[in-house]
Amino acid sequence: MPYLRPQTPVIGLALVCTLVFTASWPILIKLAELIADSVGRGQLEITGQIAGLGILVFFIRSLSLYGQDVWIAEASLQIAHQLRCDVYAHLQRLGLNYFETTKTGDLSYRLTEDTDRIGEAINQLFHQFVPCVLQLIVVLAYMIYMNWQLTLAAFIIAPLMALLVTMFGERLLDFSRRSQNRISDLSALLIEFLSGIRLIQAFAAENYALGRFTQEAEENRKARLGVEKIKVFQMVLVGFLYATSILLVFFLGGWQISQANLTASQFVGFLAAALMLVDPINITTTNYNTFKQAQASVDRVFELVQLTPNIQEAQKAIALPPITGRVTYQNVSFGYNPQQPVLKNLSFEVQPGEMIALVGHSGAGKTTLVNLLPRFYDPDQGEILIDGLNIRDVELKSLRQQIGIVPQDTMLFSGTIAENIAFGQQDLDLAAIEKAARIANAHQFIAQFSQGYYTYVGERGVNLSGGQRQRIAIARAVLLNPRILILDEATSALDSESEALVQEALERLLRDRTVFVIAHRLATVRQANRLFVLEAGQMIESGTHQELLQQNGRYAQFYAQQFSS
Numbered sequence: 001m002p003y004l005r006p007q008t009p010v011i012g013l014a015l016v017c018t019l020v021f022t023a024s025w026p027i028l029i030k031l032a033e034l035i036a037d038s039v040g041r042g043q044l045e046i047t048g049q050i051a052g053l054g055i056l057v058f059f060i061r062s063l064s065l066y067g068q069d070v071w072i073a074e075a076s077l078q079i080a081h082q083l084r085c086d087v088y089a090h091l092q093r094l095g096l097n098y099f100e101t102t103k104t105g106d107l108s109y110r111l112t113e114d115t116d117r118i119g120e121a122i123n124q125l126f127h128q129f130v131p132c133v134l135q136l137i138v139v140l141a142y143m144i145y146m147n148w149q150l151t152l153a154a155f156i157i158a159p160l161m162a163l164l165v166t167m168f169g170e171r172l173l174d175f176s177r178r179s180q181n182r183i184s185d186l187s188a189l190l191i192e193f194l195s196g197i198r199l200i201q202a203f204a205a206e207n208y209a210l211g212r213f214t215q216e217a218e219e220n221r222k223a224r225l226g227v228e229k230i231k232v233f234q235m236v237l238v239g240f241l242y243a244t245s246i247l248l249v250f251f252l253g254g255w256q257i258s259q260a261n262l263t264a265s266q267f268v269g270f271l272a273a274a275l276m277l278v279d280p281i282n283i284t285t286t287n288y289n290t291f292k293q294a295q296a297s298v299d300r301v302f303e304l305v306q307l308t309p310n311i312q313e314a315q316k317a318i319a320l321p322p323i324t325g326r327v328t329y330q331n332v333s334f335g336y337n338p339q340q341p342v343l344k345n346l347s348f349e350v351q352p353g354e355m356i357a358l359v360g361h362s363g364a365g366k367t368t369l370v371n372l373l374p375r376f377y378d379p380d381q382g383e384i385l386i387d388g389l390n391i392r393d394v395e396l397k398s399l400r401q402q403i404g405i406v407p408q409d410t411m412l413f414s415g416t417i418a419e420n421i422a423f424g425q426q427d428l429d430l431a432a433i434e435k436a437a438r439i440a441n442a443h444q445f446i447a448q449f450s451q452g453y454y455t456y457v458g459e460r461g462v463n464l465s466g467g468q469r470q471r472i473a474i475a476r477a478v479l480l481n482p483r484i485l486i487l488d489e490a491t492s493a494l495d496s497e498s499e500a501l502v503q504e505a506l507e508r509l510l511r512d513r514t515v516f517v518i519a520h521r522l523a524t525v526r527q528a529n530r531l532f533v534l535e536a537g538q539m540i541e542s543g544t545h546q547e548l549l550q551q552n553g554r555y556a557q558f559y560a561q562q563f564s565s
């Protein structure tokens, strides 16, 4: 309803057209009766006049049909569009934990196909269903007025038809749900396989992938076949019952004519009316099926709307003022699931401009520790403060805008290099983008492309090397100019020239900021003001590289394993 309401003026206009269209039915029936009469009597002039009138009625009908269909299309497409945008906006607010456990293909299917199906159902509701129901009522009323006995004969089977259609509708809903879930699974699998095609080819796993794909496609075929069988069976049955009723009408009509209770032309008029019911009966039955299928889509789409983001803004959240970058963790504990704590009672304070290198074995909790700072997750216990303000009390956007992240693998979105550097910003300031790219040692390679900053990257564009991507990510962070920076150092080795360029760019980026770096390089740990050594979610040592080496504790061991060679 909230989506239909804004469209009421447009739908209202369409319904006016529908009424005009419907009103033409009894007129046409009357004209059919009159023309049959005049043809029977051989009155050519009157036949011509009636035909002329008929053309006028058909012309007005056509105009109103056009208005009705165009306005309804406009309203239903607008509703589907609005719904799609709203659901996407809602999805974006859900926490990372949701996306980690959900298949992208499934979500994308719900936002594309399912939403379309809902729009299609709304279109059919107003474009076909309402006009057909009105037509049924008007024509039926006119038939009763003409000859109630014949009408009764024609509709004696109607309750049985209605019962069958409803019964089939319920089964159809069930099958549609299954079928839509299946196709959604198929599209999820397809996205997974296509994005991992390198791996599939590298492992010569084509047959394995094809096997899984075929199996999923087969399930989809079966589910679809179920839906189609129900629809076809229902259509055939309704058609059979309808034909039976018409034959009954012929029998009763013939009897009435033989009794002189009915003239042949009246019978033609009645039959014309009865024929005008064929389409609406067929269409309303098909529409009913479409609605049942759309109901499954509505369930699937609104299931997403009902998800509540696990990261909520406080009711009286304030915008985080420009920060200096002091970060405090107070007794922070966190686990992705409650039974398995990943961070255990962490407490530390980092001063503005300090560079902290996080070191520890894989799985020690380094990424998790920094993920809590932009509130990708909230701690189960304890508090995190920035400049003395609890991050739960500030607006998410203002918090995240002041924290820059340079990930290990840089994701490039389809678009120009300039758009990728100024990612998330509405207006592109090319001078600032170029300046950032120069600081990030990226300007040189960008300038070599014939389109420069307007070169298309990502899907359908040029592919950049690992080192180039990293420098784009650094340029992004330079442009954002955050006080706090999180850097996940790439583990994959670059060639020495590229490595030197990235290193130099990083050194410029890190200057005068509070930095958390998940360190994989010796140069970084040496450069850091302090190292935090994590093990099983606890900070077991902290200090400078030299201090920790002198302590000859866990870091010294770790250093010997990781860096000394």
Ligand SMILES: Nc1ncnc2c1ncn2[C@@H]1O[C@H](COP(=O)(O)OP(=O)(O)OP(=O)(O)O)[C@@H](O)[C@H]1O
Pocket: 100, 336, 337, 342, 360, 361, 362, 363, 364, 365, 366, 367, 368, 369
């Ligand atoms: N999204 C997640 N859901 C559930 N468990 C997770 C998730 N991310 C990480 N973990 C678990 O939390 C623990 C810490 O992971 P984390 O990624 O923080 O370690 P790390 O020190 O950054 O490791 P690495 O150096 O390998 O990246 C690991 O046991 C990991 O399996």
